[in-house]
Amino acid sequence: MLISGAGIVAETLIEQGCDTLFGYPGGQVIDLFDALYEKREKIRFVLTAHEQGAAHAADGYARATGKVGTVIATSGPGATNLITGLATACLDSVPLVAITGNVPCSLIGRDSFQEVDIVGVSMPVTKHNFIVKDVNELADTLREAFRIAKSGRPGPVLVDIPKDVQTARCEFEPEPAPVTPEPVRQASxxxxxxxxxxxxxxxxxxxxxxxxxxxxxxxxxxxxxxxxxxxxxxxxxxxxxxxxxxxxxxxxxxxxxxxxxxxxxxxxxxxxxxxxxxxxxxxxxxxxxxxxxxxxxxxxxxxxxxxxxxxxxxxxxxxxxxxxxxxxxxxxxxxxxxxxxxxxALRKEETRRTQESHDVLMQKLGSNADTPRLKHFEIIDAVSAAVPQDAVIVTDVGQHQMWTAQRYPLHTPRTFLTSGGLGTMGYGLGAAVGAYIATGKRTVLFTGDGSFGMNLTELATAVSEHANITVII
The missing domain is CATH 3.40.50.1220 (TPP-binding domain)
Incomplete structure (x- = not known):
């Protein structure tokens, strides 16, 4: 069938099993959004407050499910706003496919409005990236992006699509099933x-x-x-x-x-x-x-x-x-x-040391008989007692992250989401939104005042998407 490049993107995402797409619109992806709107019954679009939040939401979706997370942003500042999220996913081996728009091919390299070499910028923080200048190569490039993202050691892949490639038309035939990861070399x-x-x-x-x-x-x-x-x-x-x-x-x-x-x-x-x-x-x-x-x-x-x-x-x-x-x-x-x-014996020694360190901490904090202080571990214990064992626990980055990692009882794989390698403050709220949308499970975010302030606008995303997230600062 003869369809536009934008239509090919929508059809190929569906073909590859994408049911949720996070992102923010802009001029160089408007044709993509028109095509995605036509497929809204098959692909849920989640509008975030910021592209970084979209990348973290796609990351949370991927970590909670094991599927490839997908994010879309426009050219220039929209694309560069994805970089921290891509770096977070890259260092923690999270499978993502990021789709960015770009200026028409004839304007690339001319310092055009909202033009940036996002392929060059993203190279150190992605597993692979592409720029597609021929609409006939678009479908196979997207298929390859999904294959790379989830095969071997998972990681993020970026596909940059100039605006004229989105509007160009060519023949497209959907593949009958998503491509499977390539066989990996077995251990000797x-x-x-x-x-x-x-x-x-x-x-x-x-x-x-x-x-x-x-x-x-x-x-x-x-x-x-x-x-x-x-x-x-x-x-x-x-x-x-x-x-x-x-x-x-x-x-x-x-x-x-x-x-x-x-x-x-x-x-x-x-x-x-x-x-x-x-x-x-x-x-x-x-x-x-x-x-x-x-x-x-x-x-x-x-x-x-x-x-x-x-x-x-x-x-x-x-x-x-x-x-x-x-x-x-x-x-x-x-x-x-x-x-x-x-x-x-080491377990017993740890118990003794933990109690001793808590006592020292409380002495440093001081006490007030009228307003007794809760220890940080007591807060974590209270939360774990109040939510199901399969709740998804998300943290931002800071001391609260380590307290949660040390104390929270986890029972099921993919129920603890955090930024480990990059240590991205502001990761948590977007990731929690993505995890909740992906699983529908009770989702709890432990965050600090600094981390929370960095991407707190994603609260608007949580509200608009009816994401049942408990945030503990």
Whole structure:
């Protein structure tokens, strides 16, 4: 059928399974909006107060569902307003497709009104990007964008579409089904066997996992490995919610702002098995002091992360769920009673230290008999007792983020959303809107006064979209 480029965008979004689009209109995308309006029964458009809020909302949608989030903005300042959201998604491996308008092809490079080289600007903060100058290439480019966003290590992809490409017409044939992610390279049998041998020789194994366990749907496989080798579990900030907080093997988040027991157990281990984690500076502290007492097996889908920050004795590149499942199958079952006893001692020491630090904090804050103060953990406990276990918990960035990460009991993957790698203040409200729209679940945002003020205009989006979000500042 012969349709416009704008019509191709709308049809291809539907074809790729997009049911919700976040964004803000403008002159260079007006044709896209006309085409999207014609498909309003199949694609819900969510008008945000700001393009950054739209990017965060698409991010929240993607994290809460595992689907590709989609956002649209006009050229120039509209496109550049997406950059912080794209960088947030890029560092946290969130699949997004951002569609931007641009001036007509004949005006590109002439400093035209609201023209900016968004492909160049976005290059460091996207997994890939495109500018489409031929309408005949538009559909396949969008399909490729969705494929790239969700295959391998997920990430954001930007597609820039000049205005004349949106109005040009060509033949379009929809594909019968969304394209599937390309097959990834499976983990080497030889390297998995080496890992099994290292595990067999270890007396104090520790499993450290990150957000790759969530994006790779590998929670059950990680727990099965931990049970078989009798290992405690700790995670990065991005790994929270992958396993239940109350699981007997889970010690919590490790690192700079993590739980004492998790960090101490990792330090005392003789073997650390890192799964879908990137060893950021907040997880390792000073690199020269990290891993002096233990060997590392590092498994990740992204080869660029292997030996990037910390040198591992054994690296394995491959799809995490498959690799961990195969590793568990060839690993001998072991029990470490002395190690388990030490882990329990570390748990007790953490409880003592936590109470002590709370007491010191309350002394510093002072007290007033007429207006007693609630401890921050008491507020978090009260919220967790009042909402369902599958509620989606979102945080902004700051001390409240770490308090929530340390304390809130999580039970289901994809129920903890936060900006980890970039640490984006102002992320929370937009992400909460996106998560609620995606899931319809009770959504709670923990934020600080600074973070809340940065994108508080997205409250208008929450109201207009009837998003049932509880905000705690």
């Amino acid at each position: 049998d030889h390297r998995l066997q080496k890992a099994a041998e290292m595990i067999a020789a270890a007396e104090r194994p520790f499993i450290y996992f990150g957000g790759g366990v969530i994006s790779g749907n590998a929670s059950a496989e990680v727990l099965a490995l931990a049970e078989k080798i009798d290992a405690p579990l700790g995670c990065s900030l991005m790994g929270l919610s992958a396993v239940p907080s109350d699981h007997p093997r889970f010690l919590g988040m490790q690192g700079m702002h993590g739980h004492y027991a998790a960090s101490a157990a990792e330090d005392e281990a003789d073997l650390v098995i890192a799964l879908g984690a990137r060893f950021s500076d907040r997880a390792t502290g000073k690199k020269e002091r990290f891993s002096k007492h233990f060997s590392i097996i590092h498994i990740d889908i992204d080869g660029a992360e292997l030996n990037k920050n910390i040198h591992a004795k054994l690296t394995i590149r491959g799809e995490l769920r498959d690799a961990v499942s195969r590793l568990t199958a060839i690993t001998k079952q072991k029990r470490h009673p002395a190690w388990r006893k030490r882990i329990e």
